[in-house]
Every structure is written in C-alpha cells, then in structure tokens.
Amino acid sequence: xxxxxxxxxxxxxxxxxxxxxxxxxxxxxxxxxxxxxxxxxxxxxxxxxxxxxxxxxxxxxxxxxxxxxxxxxxxxxxxxxxxxxxxxxxxxxxxxxxxxxxxxxxxxxxxxxxxxxxxxxxxxxxxxxxxxxxxxxxxxxxxxxxxxxxxxxxxxxxxxxxxxxxxxxxxxxxxxxxxxxxxxxxxxxxxxxxxxxxxxxxxxxxxxxxxxxxxxxxxxxxxxxxxxxxxxxxxxxxxxxxxxxxxxxxxxxxxxxxxxxxxxxxxxxxxxxxxxxxxxxxxxxxxxxxxxxxxxxxxxxxxxxxxxxxxxxxxxxxxxxxxxxxxxxxxxxxxxxxxxxxx
Amino acid sequence: xxxxxxxxxxxxxxxxxxxxxxxxxxxxxxxxxxxxxxxxxxxxxxxxxxxxxxxxxxxxxxxxxxxxxxxxxxxxxxxxxxxxxxxxxxxxxxxxxxxxxxxxxxxxxxxxxxxxxxxxxxxxxxxxxxxxxxxxxxxxxxxxxxxxxxxxxxxxxxxxxxxxxxxxxxxxxxxxxxxxxxxxxxxxxxxxxxxxxxxxxxxxxxxxxxxxxxxxxxxxxxxxxxxxxxxxxxxxxxxxxxxxxxxxxxxxxxxxxxxxxxxxxxxxxxxxxxxxxxxxxxxxxxxxxxxxxxxxxxxxxxxxxxxxxxxxxxxxxxxxxxxxxxxxxxxxxxxxxxxxxxx
DNA sequence: GTGAAAGCGCTAACAG
DNA sequence: CTGTTAGCGCTTTCAC
Numbered sequence: 001x002x003x004x005x006x007x008x009x010x011x012x013x014x015x016x017x018x019x020x021x022x023x024x025x026x027x028x029x030x031x032x033x034x035x036x037x038x039x040x041x042x043x044x045x046x047x048x049x050x051x052x053x054x055x056x057x058x059x060x061x062x063x064x065x066x067x068x069x070x071x072x073x074x075x076x077x078x079x080x081x082x083x084x085x086x087x088x089x090x091x092x093x094x095x096x097x098x099x100x101x102x103x104x105x106x107x108x109x110x111x112x113x114x115x116x117x118x119x120x121x122x123x124x125x126x127x128x129x130x131x132x133x134x135x136x137x138x139x140x141x142x143x144x145x146x147x148x149x150x151x152x153x154x155x156x157x158x159x160x161x162x163x164x165x166x167x168x169x170x171x172x173x174x175x176x177x178x179x180x181x182x183x184x185x186x187x188x189x190x191x192x193x194x195x196x197x198x199x200x201x202x203x204x205x206x207x208x209x210x211x212x213x214x215x216x217x218x219x220x221x222x223x224x225x226x227x228x229x230x231x232x233x234x235x236x237x238x239x240x241x242x243x244x245x246x247x248x249x250x251x252x253x254x255x256x257x258x259x260x261x262x263x264x265x266x267x268x269x270x271x272x273x274x275x276x277x278x279x280x281x282x283x284x285x286x287x288x289x290x291x292x293x294x295x296x297x298x299x300x301x302x303x304x305x306x307x308x309x310x311x312x313x314x315x316x317x318x319x320x321x322x323x324x325x326x327x328x329x330x331x332x333x334x335x336x337x338x339x340x341x342x343x
Numbered sequence: 344x345x346x347x348x349x350x351x352x353x354x355x356x357x358x359x360x361x362x363x364x365x366x367x368x369x370x371x372x373x374x375x376x377x378x379x380x381x382x383x384x385x386x387x388x389x390x391x392x393x394x395x396x397x398x399x400x401x402x403x404x405x406x407x408x409x410x411x412x413x414x415x416x417x418x419x420x421x422x423x424x425x426x427x428x429x430x431x432x433x434x435x436x437x438x439x440x441x442x443x444x445x446x447x448x449x450x451x452x453x454x455x456x457x458x459x460x461x462x463x464x465x466x467x468x469x470x471x472x473x474x475x476x477x478x479x480x481x482x483x484x485x486x487x488x489x490x491x492x493x494x495x496x497x498x499x500x501x502x503x504x505x506x507x508x509x510x511x512x513x514x515x516x517x518x519x520x521x522x523x524x525x526x527x528x529x530x531x532x533x534x535x536x537x538x539x540x541x542x543x544x545x546x547x548x549x550x551x552x553x554x555x556x557x558x559x560x561x562x563x564x565x566x567x568x569x570x571x572x573x574x575x576x577x578x579x580x581x582x583x584x585x586x587x588x589x590x591x592x593x594x595x596x597x598x599x600x601x602x603x604x605x606x607x608x609x610x611x612x613x614x615x616x617x618x619x620x621x622x623x624x625x626x627x628x629x630x631x632x633x634x635x636x637x638x639x640x641x642x643x644x645x646x647x648x649x650x651x652x653x654x655x656x657x658x659x660x661x662x663x664x665x666x667x668x669x670x671x672x673x674x675x676x677x678x679x680x681x682x683x684x685x686x
Numbered sequence: 687g688t689g690a691a692a693g694c695g696c697t698a699a700c701a702g
Numbered sequence: 703c704t705g706t707t708a709g710c711g712c713t714t715t716c717a718c
Contacts (some may be wrong), residue, residue: 019688055712059398101431121396259628291636292634349697
C-alpha cells in the first residue's frame with residue numbers, strides 16, 4: 001500500500017497540488033482559500049492518512065527538521081539526561097534529534113559531524129566536543145552553521161556555549177573539604193586532560209587550597225587514562241593513599257572516575273570517610289545510595305539542555321552562527337562521604 | 344557557500360551526472376567505466392568537498408537511511424546503554440538512529456511512531472513499547488513494516504522480539520533469597536502493570552515460592568504508580584515492613600523501583616540486610632557501590648542491542664515484517680544486600 | 687480563489 | 703563506456 005501524496009489528495013478532489021499544500025500548511029487563510037475547500041482538503045487528507053514526506057519537503061526547502069547532538073557517550077547518565085531534555089525541547093518545535101557518541105575519539109567526532117551536516121543536513125549541531133583543534137569548527141563558523149557547545153568548550157574558539165561554572169563548583173567542593181577538617185586533599189583527574197571542564201575543575205581546586213593557605217603538592221593530583229580507567233584508577237588511588245603521599249580526602253573529577261575510585265577504595269578495605277573522604281564533581285541518582293552517600297557538585301542538566309536549544313534556535317532562526325554564553329551555577333550537595341558538616 | 348552537488352562535479356569535468364553518480368556509488372566497475380575517469384571524478388568530488396544529499400537520495404530511492412528507536416525514557420541507564428549499542432551497530436551499516444522517549448504514555452508513543460514512520464520515513468523501528476493495544480502495530484504488520492520489539496512485548500501480538508528470560512531470572516532471584524534463609528519475601532511492582540516484563544517477573548517470583556513450599560500472601564506484592572513513584576514507594580515499603588505484613592526481604596521489579604525502595608528503607612532507619620534484605624531485577628553500575636552493594640539480576644544490554652539490530656536488518660533487507668524471537672539469559676549477581684550466600 | 691509549472695539533488699531505465 | 707531523460711513529493715512563483 002503506497003502512501004498518500006499531495007497529488008493523490010489533489011486528484012481525488014479535482015484540485016491542484018498547490019491548493020492542497022497551502023491548506024495543509026495553514027497558509028490557506030492568507031491566500032483566501034474558502035473555508036469549504038479547506039474542510040474538504042483536510043477531510044481527504046485525514047481519510048487517506050496523509051503525512052508530508054519530510055525528505056521531499058526537505059529537499060525542496062533545504063530544511064531537514066533534524067538537529068544533531070554529539071556527545072562522548074550517550075550511555076553516561078549525564079549526557080543521557082541532557083539528551084532527554086534536548087529531545088523534548090526540540091520536539092516541541094517540530095524537530096527531531098539525531099544523537100551520536102564520539103567515544104572521546106577526535107577523528108570519530110569529526111566524521112560524525114561531517115555525516116550529520118553534509119549527508120543528513122541537520123539544521124544545527126549541539127556538541128560536547130572532544131576535539132582539541134578548532135579546524136572543523138572554524139569551517140562551520142565560516143559557513144555560518146548553527147552550533148552550540150555544551151559542557152565542554154574549545155579553548156580559544158568563540159562560539160555559543162552552555163555549561164556550568166566548573167571553577168566555582170570545584171572551589172566550593174574543595175572548600176567544603178577544607179572546612180570539614182581535611183588538609184591533605186588529593187584529586188583524581190583524567191588524562192589526556194585537554195577538556196576545558198576538567199582543567200577548570202583542577203584550577204578551582206587549586207584556588208581553594210591557595211586561598212586557605214594549604215601548600216599544594218604535585219603528587220596530590222593523579223591522572224587516569226580514559227581508555228583504561230579501571231586499572232589506572234587503582235594505581236592512582238593506591239598512590240594517593242600510599243604512606244608517602246597519604247592524602248586524607250579525594251576529589252574526583254567526574255562521575256565515571258568517582259565510581260572507579262569507590263571501587264578502588266573498597267578494594268583497599270579503607271573506610272569512607274573515616275580512612276579517606278571522597279567527593280565527586282557531577283551528581284548521579286545513585287550517589288544518594290552509594291556506600292556511603294556521596295557528597296557531590298550537581299550540575300543543572302535540564303537547564304543545560306533547555307538553554308542549549310534556545311541558543312541553537314536563535315541561530316537557526318537567524319540562519320547564522322552566533323556567539324552567546326550561558327554559564328549555569330552548580331549546587332553543592334552535602335551527604336556523608338566526607339564526614340559531618342562543619343560550618 | 345553553496346554545497347557541491349553532483350551537477351557541479353559533472354559540469355566541472357564535462358561529463359554527465361549519471362557517470363559521477365555511478366563512480367561515487369562504487370558502481371563504476373560493473374558498468375565498465377575507465378579507471379582514469381573514475382580517478383578524475385573522485386578527485387574532483389574530494390576537491391569540491393562533495394557529499395551526497397541524503398534527502399535527495401532518500402526521496403529518489405525511498406530509503407531514508409535512518410532507523411527509529413522508541414523507549415520509555417532514554418535517560419534510564421538501561422535504555423541508554425541499549426541505545427548506545429544500537430547506535431553503534433546501525434552506524435556500521437551506514438544508518439543513523441533517531442531516538443525518542445515515550446515517557447510511558449501510550450498516546451505519546453503512538454504519535455512518535457507515526458512521526459517516525461510517516462514523516463521521517465525511518466526504514467524500521469525498534470521499540471520498547473508501552474502500548475497495551477495492538478492496533479497500531481497490526482497496521483505496521485499489515486504494511487510489512489520492519490519492526491522489532493525489545494525488552495517488552497505486546498501480549499498476543501506476534502512480532503520479532505529481543506528480551507531476556509524474565510521469568511527465569513526472577514525465579515533465580517527469589518530462589519536465592521529463599522536459599523539465603525528468607526521466608527517472607529515481598530515484592531515492589533509498578534502499576535498499572537500491563538508491561539509483559541513485569542508480569543513475567545512477578546510470575547517467576549511466585550513460581551519460586553510455590554516450588555519451595557512457601558505460601559504466597561497477597562499483601563506481599565505492593566504496587567507503586569509510575570507517575571508518583573516517590574510517594575507511592577514509601578507507602579509500599581511501609582506496608583511491607585509493617586508488623587502485620589512483616590516481610591524479611593524485598594524483591595524490586597526494576598532499577599527505578601530499587602532506588603526508591605533504598606531511599607524508603609533508609610528513611611525508616613532499617614538496616615540492610617539485617618533488618619530487611621533487598622534485591623533488584625536489572626543491574627546498574629552504581630549498585631556495585633550502593634549501601635550495601637545490591638544483589639541483582641543483570642540483563643545483557645549489549646546483546647539486546649546487537650540482536651535487535653540483526654533482527655531488524657533482516658526485515659529491512661527482505662523488505663518485510665517478519666517474526667523471530669531471541670530470548671537472552673540473565674545473570675544473577677550476588678553482592679551483599681541479602682546477607683551471605685547459602686548454597 | 688485557484689492552477690500550471692519549475693526545480694530542489696539524486697538515481698535508474700534506456701539509448702547509443 | 704557514456705549521456706539523456708524522467709521523476710521521487712514537495713513548495714513557490716507567477717499567471718489567470
């Protein structure tokens with residue numbers, strides 16, 4: 001059973017395709033098409049179960065009605081939630097969302113963006129980039145291609161961006177640790193550390209130490225590698241907790257690292273927070289129930305989604321690339337993983 | 344800067360569009376187009392940064408190269424992981440994935456499927472349905488529309504399906520509880536309970552009780568409502584743990600319910616597993632670190648993704664709806680939430 | 687108030 | 703080996 005086209009409706013009614021198109025696109029009134037004719041058309045469309053073919057329409061208008069989202073990994077709850085919100089927001093505006101995961105590999109992300117833009121002709125891109133180089137984005141900018149970065153920004157490249165104040169969030173978290181009585185505070189970071197968010201978090205942490213007169217020790221920051229997070233996290237934690245370094249608290253740079261650190265700490269049979277405190281930048285539902293419940297810095301994931309769509313739509317409507325930043329506040333959520341609250 | 348089209352390449356080279364199309368679609372050899380011409384064409388395409396326009400191609404061929412995935416909520420890690428795998432698998436075959444969340448509302452799912460099929464012309468659909476009625480799917484079937492269900496199946500409707508053996512998984516879990524010494528075993532379920540998976544889990548649980556000669560008490564199964572899970576879970580847990588019911592262990596029907604039960608139990612200041620044991624159907628990374636680590640039944644999420652794509656592709660290639668089931672095994676993961684292992 | 691006709695970029699049947 | 707042509711389904715300009 002072939003699907004009904006405009007032509008089918010037109011022929012069935014002995015009118016022109018134009019007329020049908022006009023009616024179905026709600027342009028009938030401005031063209032002064034009689035109420036009666038309109039009714040007839042709508043009825044027939046319903047009857048034949050007509051739906052416009054997006055590909056045909058897209059080909060004609062140059063609008064695909066699809067927007068693209070590229071993140072590192074859609075199965076990370078942080079991105080999954082953002083994606084959920086974005087999907088919802090763009091759906092309200094009649095758009096669909098194509099989501100792709102780059103797995104943190106640059107070449108893959110570049111390929112993905114090419115595919116989305118050039119083949120699928122998505123009308124705009126929201127991306128949590130893993131790229132270090134602005135080449136591809138410069139090209140997009142030159143073409144006035146609607147683009148907004150979320151979560152991570154590309155250093156030295158100016159574009160629309162929605163993210164959180166990583167520096168401040170990390171500062172508050174470190175400050176909380178300090179006020180809770182910890183002096184030797186370690187950090188587990190991810191390397192290679194070209195991601196803007198991570199850098200800002202490290203800086204915030206260092207700022208807090210300095211502010212409270214704690215001398216920073218290079219051994220306090222250990223990095224784990226993204227591709228082998230399980231093993232390297234063990235090493236990092238062992239190092240931090242070894243007698244020579246002997247950290248009292250661990251600041252983890254994201255949810256992924258936190259989960260692995262918890263595992264490593266449990267493996268060492270250390271108690272939290274008695275033997276070592278731990279906190280995490282980025283909250284997960286599950287951290288409420290972890291052993292013990294984790295103190296975290298929560299990011300406003302929904303707002304990130306909503307705002308990114310707003311910024312993108314502004315560009316799509318204006319048919320151009322534009323720059324506008326939105327830095328959202330984080331929220332310190334104090335639970336039990338660093339002892340009781342002082343203050 | 345307009346994007347290069349076939350015509351641009353053809354004109355630049357003084358050849359026909361057909362020739363260019365043939366070369367770029369790797370059909371040159373079977374048409375015996377000279378090596379030299381092919382090189383020329385490819386070089387020019389590269390030079391002009393040519394990418395085929397999917398909309399034009401799709402319009403012509405009737406293939407959108409997009410497949411659709413509909414789940415209840417993409418921010419649920421269970422679906423997020425499946426989606427990740429599906430995205431990866433279809434990408435290898437040159438397809439893109441459009442993901443939509445139905446939020447467990449039937450009308451929304453129906454609308455979503457209509458949109459995907461009729462407007463976007465996705466070539467096939469993978470759905471974890473929330474519908475109770477087969478009407479829409481019967482229609483799809485009649486149209487020979489490629490379709491595969493995952494996770495949930497529609498009772499009485501035969502279609503391709505990939506899921507796990509919920510019955511057996513639940514049975515094993517209940518059996519584990521029984522063997523661990525618990526006799527009064529409660530369950531927290533979700534209502535309205537029209538989802539096949541949940542029914543099967545309840546059945547498996549009841550089967551185990553019967554097998555071990557434990558008389559089932561109706562009060563042992565409490566339901567929470569999907570739209571107000573927070574409050575209703577509290578009630579359900581209170582009821583189960585009240586003196587009159589006095590359950591010793593709680594079997595939660597999915598990850599969402601488990602998280603809420605944990606919260607409720609903590610609120611009552613009950614200890615796990617000393618005061619009450621708890622287990623969950625469906626594993627989360629975080630359950631490894633929950634307080635205490637949860638014993639769960641894990642589902643092979645990756646396999647579900649991989650198999651569903653296989654079944655779908657079979658239909659897409661054959662251009663027809665077809666029926667084929669794949670029931671995957673679950674895995675009992677014993678941690679600490681129901682005491683030590685007896686066996 | 688309504689219709690005819692062109693054309694978006696591509697593929698495929700057919701011709702030479 | 704290569705080119706011509708038609709047409710997928712839609713929107714839009716222009717004409718009546």
